[in-house]
Amino acid sequence: GAGVSQSPSNKVTEKGKDVELRCDPISGHTALYWYRQSLGQGLEFLIYFQGNSAPDKSGLPSDRFSAERTGGSVSTLTIQRTQQEDSAVYLCASSLYGGLAGTLSTDTQYFGPGTRLTVL
């Protein structure tokens, strides 16, 4: 069956431009997660969705970052006015169930291949 897919796989942009990253979760998965991995760094949790709502947005690095999920399926992560420090691999994951009362799920998260963003 199809796993989590992300597009584009690579994105090179100029500083100051806006970028939009897309994540297609596994069909039927209610929870969706965004992470960022900078070069040589660990994973950084950004945001997660339970259905279409995001209970906690405090992981987003700045107000230039936003994410939405519509129809309980596809999610987009938008970075406005990109900066060089935004360069990283952006990973998306989904899990079958979300947690209770807006908490994170204990279900297995299935990760996509990531989008490598390079800001020149």
Add this chain to the structure above:
Amino acid sequence: SQQGEEDPQALSIQEGENATMNCSYKTSINNLQWYRQNSGRGLVHLILIRSNEREKHSGRLRVTLDTSKKSSSLLITASRAADTASYFCATDAGNQFYFGTGTSLTVIP
């Protein structure tokens, strides 16, 4: 920072040997998960251990959790060249999910 930390940062062993990597964290957790990331690939979930569990096995993997010390270890027995990857622990502390910096494991054939 509430991020988990793995040690060692890098580990190189001969095929057939066991590999042990450790993870420490700072907050109370609901569960702790270990992931593997091969170069250029996405993350793969390996094993989840709940806060009320002390040890869990899955194939050649053995995970321990000591909540009093806020630490976990991942043991890979009889390592194979295909185990070469980065290994991350991740802690679920409620509304946030924290990943460590990872241990880079190289298994030499």
